[in-house]
Amino acid sequence: MATDELFDERALFKFTSGLYVVSAADGDEVGACIINTGLQVTNKPFQVEVVVNKENHTEQVIEKAGHFALCPLTQDVDMLYIGRFGFRSSADIDKFDGVKTETTSLGDPYECEHAASVIACEVRQTLDVGTHMIFVGEVKEARPLSDVQPLTYGYYHTVLKGKTPPKASSYIG
Numbered sequence: 001m002a003t004d005e006l007f008d009e010r011a012l013f014k015f016t017s018g019l020y021v022v023s024a025a026d027g028d029e030v031g032a033c034i035i036n037t038g039l040q041v042t043n044k045p046f047q048v049e050v051v052v053n054k055e056n057h058t059e060q061v062i063e064k065a066g067h068f069a070l071c072p073l074t075q076d077v078d079m080l081y082i083g084r085f086g087f088r089s090s091a092d093i094d095k096f097d098g099v100k101t102e103t104t105s106l107g108d109p110y111e112c113e114h115a116a117s118v119i120a121c122e123v124r125q126t127l128d129v130g131t132h133m134i135f136v137g138e139v140k141e142a143r144p145l146s147d148v149q150p151l152t153y154g155y156y157h158t159v160l161k162g163k164t165p166p167k168a169s170s171y172i173g
């Protein structure tokens with residue numbers, strides 16, 4: 001960790017965020033992964049952004065499909081769920097196999113038991129930021145799904161004792 005006077009990475013630990021699953025389908029090809037980089041960027045029109053590592057299968061599927069679903073997770077999520085969506089790849093497994101799944105109006109699957117809400121987005125802009133791509137999507141469908149508290153990254157670290165994998169933009173090493 002770099003800790004000289006002008007650059008102490010611990011400053012970035014103070015940032016807060018939620019945890020989300022972003023998912024997309026392009027024909028039979030499906031990608032879904034956990035991100036902590038979902039954010040609303042405008043309200044006229046409603047737009048959100050997600051930051052996805054180019055080595056994640058989900059990144060390639062969003063790019064091809066041109067749309068994605070975004071679900072803020074609920075606090076009652078378990079570590080098996082985190083393991084499936086955040087530490088394994090859709091290139092190797094069907095992450096929606098055996099879980100309660102629905103599909104947005106744009107055709108993207110999402111898991112409904114641990115989703116606080118779902119929004120369906122059409123990609124409007126793509127920004128290459130090196131290791132990751134930023135997708136800005138216009139919200140075409142938005143529905144609350146649960147009254148359970150949304151999961152924050154802070155709760156994930158302090159209560160669930162969760163780890164951050166290398167492909168997350170917040171990974172420190």
Ligand SMILES: Cc1cc2nc3c(=O)[nH]c(=O)nc-3n(C[C@H](O)[C@H](O)[C@H](O)COP(=O)(O)O)c2cc1C
Pocket residue numbers: 019031032033034035036037051052053054055056057058059082085086087088089090091156162163164165167168169170
């Ligand atoms: C807590 C947590 C936060 C994460 N944040 C991000 C993120 O913001 N962007 C990203 O691309 N990957 C993030 N990841 C990593 C992906 O979820 C992970 O690499 C996943 O296995 C990719 O799956 P895929 O190959 O099916 O796309 C995060 C994982 C966890 C557990």
